[in-house]
Amino acid sequence: MTKGLIIAVTVWLKVIRKKDVYVLLILLSALLSWLTTMNIFGLGGTTRYVSDTGLLLAWFLAWILAVNVSARELPEEENRGTIFSLLAKPITRAELIIGKWLGAWTVVCTANAVFYLAIWAIVAVKSGYIDPSAMIQGFVLHCFALAIITAIGIAFSTRMNFDAAATISFVFTGASLLLLPRIPEFAVKEKGLRAVVMSLIYHGLPHFDILDMRQRIVHDYGPVDVSTMAALVIYAMLLTVFFLVIAWLAYRKKLFSRSELM
Amino acid sequence: MNKAIEIVDLSVKFPSRGGFVEALSHINFSVETGQVCAFLGPNGAGKTTTIHVLLGFLAATEGMAKIFGEDVRKSIARQRIGYLAEHPDTYRFLTGREALSITGRLFGMTGRTLQSNVNAILAMLDMTSAANRKISTYSRGMMQRICLGQSLINNPDLIILDEPTGGLDPIGRMNIRKIIGRLRDEGKTIFFSSHELSEAETVCDHLVIISSGNIVVSGAINKLIKPGENLEKYFMKTIQTAAIHD
Amino acid sequence: MAGIIAVLWICVFTLSCVIYTNSLAEQSRTGRSLSKELLYAGKIALSAHFYDKADTYFHKGVEHIKKRTFENSIFSSFHDIIHPQKHRHLEGKSIDEIMPWLRMATQADSHHVEAYLVAAFWLASEGNRIDLAHTVLTEARINNPNNYEIRLAQARLYLRQGLESEAMRETEAGLRLWPGYNDPNSRDIKLDKASLLFYQALLLEKRGHIPEAILAFRQILDIFPERTHIKNRIRELEEYGQASLLPSNLLDVSLSNDMAHGKKSCRRDGHNHHDHDHAE
Structure with missing residues (x-):
């Protein structure tokens, strides 16, 4: 596990030093600042749209960041040939997968925390109010959604190059x-095989919608109860583990061709 | 003497259109501890494949490979190895010191031990003054030295070098050779593949020649090469003979 | 892998061919370039999205209720907990929260007249800011000079303020511009004309211009012959020269009715105001 943490640290250092995350934060701040300065038919004091747009942007930017960071790690190691010197160390492929995922997830969550803080600060500056308990719950569930997304990115990147892995991860x-x-709306009128396919898709794909508390935060519905929260966290953790196991199965016996060194 | 490397009846086959390609065919050889062994062969002979099996990157189709008696499929087998890849690269966003430090941590080093090992390696590589610069600013030779440093940070008993001077200018080659010489003097086991026969002749005491996935020669250099003959002549002769037999 | 990329590539290529050929056909018809056409379509779509967002805000974030399947699924249960479905409305000062979306809708598409009208309506009613409502409608008029609906809305505002000459001017302009690009046989469009005529008739009646007022009332009957209260008023005006209910009182009643029924933001299918909360 310690080795996984060391791998995670390298992911952190890379993201911090490559500055991608700063660009996204500046983009979010710029967009929110523009929104706050908007002339709303001469009215003042409205803030809900700022938190709404901010949270939408946080979801969007964190999604982009999560897929980019997670899908890039393993293919880049292979392209540069660093995978060979890394795997020559006493580290298992499972530790490598967990380390890469942990690094990608924690760095994206940290960026996400900064996004949420920026939203909270901008809303506060405009004398708005966001229920802190709902906001914290929303942030936690959002982070667990990002855990699934980064695990998916890692899983696809075990057998594809960065471009393909990122594209498939974005589509998925x-x-x-x-x-x-x-x-559920599309499937109302479907029957037979199409209904079965829709049911399989509905029950098979990850449900990020149940981890998205934006509506509750923006429209003051307050936090959800502890048992619901716990069930959602367990669901997200199970999915994350599932995708990480898939990643490990795909990676554990992967052969690295010499051409990747050239 | 103990065996640092032991390869017994090792075969590696790669799937190919309409069947398999045999990259290694039932090869056998061993390297004793303290030996400096050159692993030579023409391009495509199976040198890197063998090294990749030793490091656990590739699974053997048949046979087995051991390092210090441990099956290479176990990650513990790599605890006492230092490996420098062909065309090595490392995380360019790190400084030289950070790269060595992170590698040290992967071997379980911490605190003062780690610090002193990193400083010692930097001094040995003559990289102390550039240690806090990002690797992205390094020349090819400096990068090669830092990568070599990463493979030495755990004070390994066996050092596997895959074309360690490939792509370097004469000064870069000389620097790497000096380091290998120093490691030999320290009594390390070194197993390295190279195209540079003069380099091998200078630093090695043992020789393994591979051709078309078969070991054609294995033994001490002073016993294999007759007086008045040099490694280059011997190598050419051996490879031509192997080609005729094939 | 290569197969997936090939399929995606073919889809994207086919889609771009369809868009390109359609846009060429459209371009030859409208004279607009492909990029302008795409930009225009994007702006309209964005404006419609912001307008829908305003509607969702009016319902406290609850989206339009549609028929759904998998109701017994565990995911559906969690979805309903995380995304409350109960139909509610914003009220009072909270109404201001829908304004940014209406502002964005009008900024994305300055021809989105409905967004202007809804904004002006809420500013004048719950917001009690008739001045701002006028500003909104003036901007709407500048961007849409041939739209009669803006004139009708502005006439209502002037009537609420008691500015009769200005209201008269707006009703006249509104009638001149009616029906614009709309279908003159649509019931809603006919209702709008009837409203313009009704306000004009009452204003004329107040000024003592009885024959002109009767003429305007008769025009309403031409559109909606079944309206007995109009028939009665014409009869009273013809017989006594005045009606039993004063035009100013009728105007007040009419305007308050318009306010009560004008909650344009609440435009859900099968919407029943008795089965949900009007929050805050």
Whole structure:
């Protein structure tokens, strides 16, 4: 596990030093600042749209960051040939997978925390109010959603190059984020095989919609009860473990070709 | 003497269109501790494949490989190894010191031990003054030295070097050779593949020649090469003979 | 892997071919370039999204209720906990929270007249800011000079303020511009014309211009012949020169009715105001 943590530290250092995350934070702050300065038909004191847009951006940017960071790690090790010197150390492939995931997840969660703080600060500056307990719950569930997304990114990247892994991860997680919540509406009129396929998709893909508390935060519905929260966290953890196991199965006997060294 | 490397009846086959390609065919050889062994062969002979099996990157189709008596499939077998890959690279966003330090941590080093090992390696590589610079600013030779440093940070008993001077200018080669010489003097077991026969002749006491996935020669250099003959001549002769037999 | 990429590539290529050929056809019709056409379509879509967002805000984040399946699924249960489904409305000062979305809708598409009208309506009613409502409608009028609905809304505002000449001017302009690009046989569009005529008739009646007022009332009957209260008023005006209910009182009643039924933001299918909470 210690070796996994060391691998995670290298992921952290890379993200921090490559500055991608700063660009996203600046983008979020710039967009929120622009929103707060918007002239709303001469009215003042409205803040809900700022928190709403901010949280939407936080979800969007954290998603982009999660897929990019997680899908990049393993293919980059192989492309640069650093995988050979890394695996020559007393480290197992499972430790490598866990380390890469842990690094990607924690760095994305930290960036996400900064996004949430920026939203909270901007809303506070405009004298708005966000229920802190709902906000914290929303952040925690969002982080668990990111755990699944990073695990998916890692799983796809075990057998693909970065571009392919990132594209497939975006399509897969994007469909889960945007399309899945609409399937119960689409499936109403479906019968036979199409209904079965829709049911399989609905029950098979990760449900990010149940980890997305934006509506509760923005419209002051307050936090959910502890048992619901616990069930959702367990669901997210199980999915994360599932995708990490898939990643390990795909990676544990992977052969690295010499051409990757050239 | 103990065996640092032991390869017994090792075969590696790669799937290919319509069947398999045999990269290694029932090879046998061993390297005793304290030996400096050159692993030579033409391109595509199976040198890197053998090294990759030793490091656990590739699984053997048949046979077995051991390092200090441990099956290479176990990660513990790599605890006493230092490995420098062909065309080595490392995390360029780190400084030289950080790269060595992180590698040391992977071997379980911490605190003062780690610190003193890193400083010693930096001094040995003559990299102390550039230690706090990012690797992305290093020359090819400096990068090679830092990668070599990473493979030495755990004070390994066996050092496996895959074309350690490949792609370096003469000064870079000389620096790497000096380091290998120093490691030999310290009594380390060194197993390295190279195209540079003069380099092998200078630093090695043992020789393994591989051709088309078969070991054609294995033994002490002073017993294999007759007086008046040099390694280059011997190598060419051996490879040509092996080609005729094939 | 290569197969997936090939399929995706073919899909994207086919889609871009369809968009390109459609846009060429559209371009030859409208004279607009492909990029302008895409930008215009994007702006309209964005504006519609912001307008829908305003509607969702009005319902405290609860989206339009649609028929769903998998109701017994555990995911559906969790979904309903995380995303409350109960139909509620914002009220009072909270109404201001829908304004940013309406502002964004009008900024994305300055021809989105409905967004302007809804914004002006809420500013004038719950917000009690008739001045801001006028500003909104003036901006709407500048961007949409041939739209009669803006004139009708502005006439209502002037009537609420008791500015009769300005209201008269707006009703006249509104009638001149009616129906614009709308279908003159649509019931809603006909209702709008009837409202313009009704306000005009009452204003004329107040000024003592009885024959002109009767003429305007008769025009309402041309559209909706079944309206007995209009028939009665014409009869009273013809017989006694005045009606039993004073035009100013009728105007007040009419305006308050318009306010009560004008909650345009609440435009759900099968919407029943008795089965849900009006929060805050």
